[in-house]
Amino acid sequence: MSRNLYLGIDVGSVSVKVVLLSKEGEILKTYYRRSKGQPLPTVKNILEELFCKFDPEEVKSIATTGTGGKLLASILGGSFINEVIACVRATGFLCPEVRTVIEMGGEDSKLVLLRYDEISGNSVLEDFSMNTLCAAGTGSFLDQQANRLKISIEDEFGKLALKSNNPPRIAGRCSVFAKSDMIHLQQIATPDYDIVAGLCFAMARNFKSGLAKGKKTEKPVCFVGGVASNLGMRRAFESVFELKEGELIVPGFHKEMVAIGATLSIIENQKEDSKFAGLDNLNQYLLSRKKEHKGKEPLAFDFPENKYYNLTGNHKVPDANKIDAFLGVDVGSLSTNVVAIDKDKNVLARSYLMTEGRPIEAIKRGLKEVGDQIKDKVDILGVGTTGSGRYLTGDFVGADVVHNEITAQAIAAINIDSKVDTIFEIGGQDSKYVSIENGAVVDFEMNKVCAAGTGSFLQEQAEKLNINIEEEFGELALQSKCPVN
Known part of the structure; x- marks a missing residue:
């Protein structure tokens, strides 16, 4: 016997939620899945799983919501329902006694205030903030x-x-x-x-x-x-x-609440324009979609050899007598760097590794990696530390000097090229501009108020897109023919 089923899809910034309800509002199946920057393929995969268990011909109507809901509605033929309205409807259905809702998702947060409407007998929206x-x-x-x-x-x-x-x-x-x-x-x-x-x-x-x-x-x-x-x-x-x-x-279906509310809305209102057009439309869209946007000029990385300073390659440590060396440790918010140089400022060994929120462990690993490279062939005469963790590091390694990052960067840049006048540095937590005149810092600016414009911003977006920041990110960026605005 054929039955009427109703499909609800919430396409959020980090995840996709899909629910299937009966005409009476019984929740038959739910899905919650992180989209990793691929929302429509994620919807496709979920629906293919769902239709292995339920007949798509029985789906009478579909509701979409979320940041990607309008696009999906245009593809699958469903009705788009506002997220706040969907949240109100689901709360009234599953938790009728509630008058305050805290909704916290991947991209935004909402406070929704409800009141009981005596005429309809339902919870209705009183106020909200986002x-x-x-x-x-x-x-x-x-x-x-x-x-x-x-x-x-x-x-x-x-x-x-x-x-x-x-x-x-x-x-x-x-x-x-x-x-x-x-x-x-x-x-x-x-x-x-x-x-x-x-x-x-x-x-x-x-x-x-x-x-x-x-x-x-x-x-x-x-x-x-x-x-x-x-x-x-x-x-x-x-x-x-x-x-x-x-x-x-915290309702049992707290992750799928908005998708449930959107579905309940089309069940109650019986919208004619919410008829499900079938999965073939989505498959066709994914195969034929074209990127019709005006973008920037493609990125390029093509500089003459004389623009490079090849000073970070390891200098061979003599096998004969020990040589004098100096150790530098930079512990930042994202990475830790350890380097050993000789008295002529040649790099003898270096280590770059992620701090991973545990600076002491990172320092230990970095020191071991450098130690494995130079072994017992050097005498360390002095140690300097810098970075956001410079004081902790200085105490741990017994540093002779502790410098802030701007001073350390300026000293290094001037030693590499005495004519340098500008330094741009983008780190994990902040970005810096340093102006130098006649071998001295005369001005600097730092961005430390927002994560946008720092290495953390790139790393976080790479993780959302399931892209390796060290191996894939830069290569993919250079492959783009039309970078988006």
């Missing part, structure tokens, strides 16, 4: 910090946060400031579980002071979105909003 300008306060913010600490965001992060009894205060309004706080905490040997708990509380405080400021939040509070799976965030919201046990509700 954070859409910055990654801080979203699931992407937690993803970035978890990746930096090499902690699984889905399995380990939340459980680790629950171990903390005294979470430190971390800046939650900007990912750059958060990283600065994290680096400082790591330098004073703060346990990982305290740091991740501090991040959770920073997110919750940021949400309350930004989105909930001046608004009345009635209890109980419903917490939905992918971030609601994080046990540390649940605990933080309970504490920051002063909720008692049972006053924070």
Whole structure:
């Protein structure tokens, strides 16, 4: 016997959610999958799995929502439903007693306030606010910090946060400031579980002071979105909003709530334009789509040989008597660099490795790698440290000098080319411009207010697109014939 089924698809910035409902609103199947920069192929793969279990001919209507919902609706023939409206409808259906909803996804966060409508007997929208300008306060913010600490965001992060009894205060309004706080905490040997708990509380405080400021939040509070799976965030919201046990509700389908709400909307309204056009349309679109955009000129990397300073190649260490050498250690927010040079400033050995949020371990690994290269053929006469972790490093290795990055970069550049007048440096956490005249620094500027324009920005986007930042990213960029604006 044929039945009427209703399909809902939420295409978000980092994940795709698909739900299949019966006419009565029974949730028959749900999918949640990270898209890794490929939302439409992800939708295609999910639908192919779904239609192995359910007959696509039984799908009467389809609703789409999310950042990619309008495009998908034009392809599959469904109706696009606004995310806030979908969230309201799902909450009224699954949690009718709730009047306050916290929704936190990969790209934005929302506070939705509801009221009971006596005429319709449903929950309706009273007010809402959104954070859409910055990654801080979203699931992407937690993803970035978890990746930096090499902690699984889905399995380990939340459980680790629950171990903390005294979470430190971390800046939650900007990912750059958060990283600065994290680096400082790591330098004073703060346990990982305290740091991740501090991040959770920073997110919750940021949400309350930004989105909930001046608004009345009635209890109980419903917490939905992918971030609601994080046990540390649940605990933080309970504490920051002063909720008692049972006053924070996390529905079983919290990740798929918006997709469910969109589907319920088309079931109730019986929209004629929401008829499912079939999967063939999506397959055809993916095969034939053309990139009709006006972009920039292609990137090129073609400079004459005299523009290169080939001074970082390792100089052979003599096999005879030991030689005098000097050690330099640069511990940054993302990478750690260790180098040994002789008295004539030749590079004898070097190591570049990721700090991974654990500077002491990175220093140990870097020193070992350099030590393996020069073995016992040198006498180290002095040690210098720099970078954001320079003081911790200086204490650890017994440094003779500790310099800030601008001073260290200027000294190195002037030694390489005495005529240099400008330095551009893009690191993991900040970017710098340094102006030099007659061998002295006369001016500099730093970008340390926003992650955009730093190495972290590139690394985070590469991770979202599932691209290796060291091996693939640059090569793919140079292959582009029409870089997008």
